[in-house]
Amino acid sequence: MSMTMGIVVLFVKMLAVLAVLLGMAAYMVLLERKLLGWFQLRPGPNRVGPFGLLQPIADGLKMLLKEDIIPRDAERLLFLIAPALLALTTLLAFAVVPFGPDLVIGGQVIPQVISDLNVGLLMIMALSSIGVYGVALGGWASNSKFSLLGAIRGAAMMISYELPLSLALVPVVMLSGSFSLTDIVNAQQGYPFILVQPLAFALFFVSAMAESKRVPFDMPEAENELMAGFHTEYSGMRFALFFVGEYVNMVLLGALTAVFFLGGWHGPFLPPIVWFLIKIMITPFFLIWTRASLPRLRYDQLMHLCWKVLTPLALLNIIVTGAFMAG
Amino acid sequence: MSDIIAAARGFFRGAKGIADAYLMVLRHLFRKQLTEPYPEFKRELPERTRARIVLTRTPDGDERCVACYLCSGACPVNCISMQSEEREDGRRHAAWFRINFARCIYCGLCEEACPTLAIQLTPDFAFAKDDIMKFVYEKEDLLIEGGGKHPDYDFYKHCGVAFGKAGKGERPGERPPVDVKNNLP
Amino acid sequence: MEITQSAASALNFWEPGALSLAVYGALLVAVMGVILFLSAWLNPTKKSPNKDIPYECGITPTGQARFQYPTPFYLVAAFFLIFDVEAVYVFTWAVSFTRLTWTGWLQISFFIAVLFLSLVYVWRKGGLEWSANPMR
Numbered sequence: 001m002s003m004t005m006g007i008v009v010l011f012v013k014m015l016a017v018l019a020v021l022l023g024m025a026a027y028m029v030l031l032e033r034k035l036l037g038w039f040q041l042r043p044g045p046n047r048v049g050p051f052g053l054l055q056p057i058a059d060g061l062k063m064l065l066k067e068d069i070i071p072r073d074a075e076r077l078l079f080l081i082a083p084a085l086l087a088l089t090t091l092l093a094f095a096v097v098p099f100g101p102d103l104v105i106g107g108q109v110i111p112q113v114i115s116d117l118n119v120g121l122l123m124i125m126a127l128s129s130i131g132v133y134g135v136a137l138g139g140w141a142s143n144s145k146f147s148l149l150g151a152i153r154g155a156a157m158m159i160s161y162e163l164p165l166s167l168a169l170v171p172v173v174m175l176s177g178s179f180s181l182t183d184i185v186n187a188q189q190g191y192p193f194i195l196v197q198p199l200a201f202a203l204f205f206v207s208a209m210a211e212s213k214r215v216p217f218d219m220p221e222a223e224n225e226l227m228a229g230f231h232t233e234y235s236g237m238r239f240a241l242f243f244v245g246e247y248v249n250m251v252l253l254g255a256l257t258a259v260f261f262l263g264g265w266h267g268p269f270l271p272p273i274v275w276f277l278i279k280i281m282i283t284p285f286f287l288i289w290t291r292a293s294l295p296r297l298r299y300d301q302l303m304h305l306c307w308k309v310l311t312p313l314a315l316l317n318i319i320v321t322g323a324f325m326a327g
Numbered sequence: 328m329s330d331i332i333a334a335a336r337g338f339f340r341g342a343k344g345i346a347d348a349y350l351m352v353l354r355h356l357f358r359k360q361l362t363e364p365y366p367e368f369k370r371e372l373p374e375r376t377r378a379r380i381v382l383t384r385t386p387d388g389d390e391r392c393v394a395c396y397l398c399s400g401a402c403p404v405n406c407i408s409m410q411s412e413e414r415e416d417g418r419r420h421a422a423w424f425r426i427n428f429a430r431c432i433y434c435g436l437c438e439e440a441c442p443t444l445a446i447q448l449t450p451d452f453a454f455a456k457d458d459i460m461k462f463v464y465e466k467e468d469l470l471i472e473g474g475g476k477h478p479d480y481d482f483y484k485h486c487g488v489a490f491g492k493a494g495k496g497e498r499p500g501e502r503p504p505v506d507v508k509n510n511l512p
Numbered sequence: 513m514e515i516t517q518s519a520a521s522a523l524n525f526w527e528p529g530a531l532s533l534a535v536y537g538a539l540l541v542a543v544m545g546v547i548l549f550l551s552a553w554l555n556p557t558k559k560s561p562n563k564d565i566p567y568e569c570g571i572t573p574t575g576q577a578r579f580q581y582p583t584p585f586y587l588v589a590a591f592f593l594i595f596d597v598e599a600v601y602v603f604t605w606a607v608s609f610t611r612l613t614w615t616g617w618l619q620i621s622f623f624i625a626v627l628f629l630s631l632v633y634v635w636r637k638g639g640l641e642w643s644a645n646p647m648r
């Protein structure tokens with residue numbers, strides 16, 4: 001097959017991923033508002049289009065037409081790039097997420113993943129850490145006390161949840177013997193890892209909830225104490241980029257949970273991509289459900305949870321898993 | 328040992344608490360929604376609801392306001408202004424009367440202050456404008472037909488002021504004025 | 513020979529490797545740039561002294577908002593760095609786990625035990641107490 005064809009296919013693939021992601025992020029906002037509405041016995045947005053289905057488009061247009069205000073004494077450059085940094089890292093992490101088995105069209109193998117790096121898992125970890133820079137820099141640069149407090153909390157949270165988040169994935173790496181996400185999914189051909197690693201799943205999920213900066217771990221943007229936390233000073237499209245980052249992150253966590261523990265695209269009857277989408281949606285639904293159910297933790301409580309409960313459990317889990325597998 | 332049991336009990340109590348919260352919320356997904364969609368369903372508001380202000384008229388169709396400035400003085404945000412004037416028949420009224428609804432906080436103090444029951448707040452709360460200057464209502468916009476909440480009241484029937492055909496103390500229910508110079512013991 | 517081959521495969525667009533990652537990254541940067549350019553182009557900023565004040569619920573802000581991070585933060589950050597580096601060792605062990613035997617398990621168990629002990633030590637020393645008066 002020719003080079004040009006390869007480029008075209010690559011671009012089609014990327015644009016499809018990007019379009020689906022941004023679309024999913026936009027509709028995730030609608031889904032969240034709808035579900036929260038239903039959980040609170042109200043209908044949620046229902047005016048723009050049938051059942052409010054055009055609401056994300058209206059919101060996006062509104063954001064695009066809003067003025068972009070830069071507060072006095074802000075660190076201009078950092079203030080300007082911070083939201084893009086957050087959105088960029090979360091979107092970039094999707095490069096290594098496989099959406100299905102290799103397609104074979106006309107004798108040419110087309111992998112359904114943008115970049116099957118053999119250090120995929122490490123890259124996702126690294127990107128999720130870099131994403132915190134968006135929070136910390138954005139909050140610090142806006143020269144507002146609320147923002148700075150949000151930024152400090154974001155950074156303080158990151159140094160707490162990263163450790164259990166990565167340690168919880170060690171058993172998955174042990175079981176599949178690879179960092180590549182495609183290999184990890186392939187290793188779950190027979191059974192999803194959640195069946196053999198329920199504890200690792202629980203640890204990963206709690207840490208991932210903290211990573212998503214959502215209730216009950218939404219201290220960086222706790223709206224009733226810090227206005228909007230690190231993005232208090234943001235407006236217009238930059239504010240929207242923070243939101244894109246947050247909601248793409250929800251989708252990303254759904255995808256990662258699906259890949260690491262729920263068996264990725266494997267599943268009976270339905271085509272792989274459908275299975276994968278279904279599995280992706282489980283986590284966001286649960287996150288929204290959590291938002292409607294639980295109150296917010298203090299951030300020292302989160303640190304205690306991460307350092308004194310999750311990390312020891314994760315370490316223990318590694319040893320026990322190793323003993324079972326070696327034995 | 329008892330420590331461990333207590334810790335385990337605490338753990339299960341906490342876990343049950345969280346699970347209960349989740350279940351309770353999930354149950355709400357399947358309950359009937361309480362929302363009434365607003366423009367389709369309009370609730371009947373009580374008569375005393377405080378919203379758009381009107382100037383009312385006496386039973387015989389004359390304007391009630393005597394331009395006494397009491398409402399203007401009572402208004403905490405100073406959004407009422409007017410100019411008083413005497414009509415040919417000797418009755419006071421407002422040459423112009425202006426309420427700036429962009430500033431009004433609908434506190435109802437003007438209504439309380441008014442001795443003639445002229446100024447009244449109505450339940451019509453939904454009047455949005457695309458331009459803030461359109462919120463400045465003049466007398467023509469404020470004056471309505473009828474007496475609003477108190478249709479039968481007429482200040483000049485009880486005021487004891489000489490006006491029109493009736494002099495002081497000549498209206499029904501009024502006593503003739505006391506001659507203060509003749510009031511010596 | 514091998515080098516040329518790997519270079520050829522690295523430049524192959526069919527291959528889901530580093531090249532496609534780079535292209536994807538460039539595409540994302542371009543998309544971000546377009547979005548931010550569009551919003552800046554559609555809404556020219558209108559400066560006004562009141563609008564530029566940082567929002568503090570209506571109170572006029574005093575002083576800079578660049579105070580120092582609290583000290584316990586540095587402590588926990590140092591622990592985080594140390595433990596994260598150790599997590600990297602655990603990861604390298606985990607990826608080759610299938611080829612290791614009980615010996616490997618014993619070695620990593622010893623390593624993790626040391627890690628665990630140091631965590632317990634830090635815990636006992638009060639290094640994980642964020643506030644002076646924690647609720648629990």
Ligand code: SF4
Nearest residue numbers: 402431432434435437
């Ligand atoms: S309702 Fe209150 S604020 Fe409005 S005009 Fe009357 S006194 Fe003034």
Ligand code: SF4
Nearest residue numbers: 392393395396398441
């Ligand atoms: S509306 Fe009432 S209070 Fe106001 S000037 Fe007229 S009579 Fe006086």
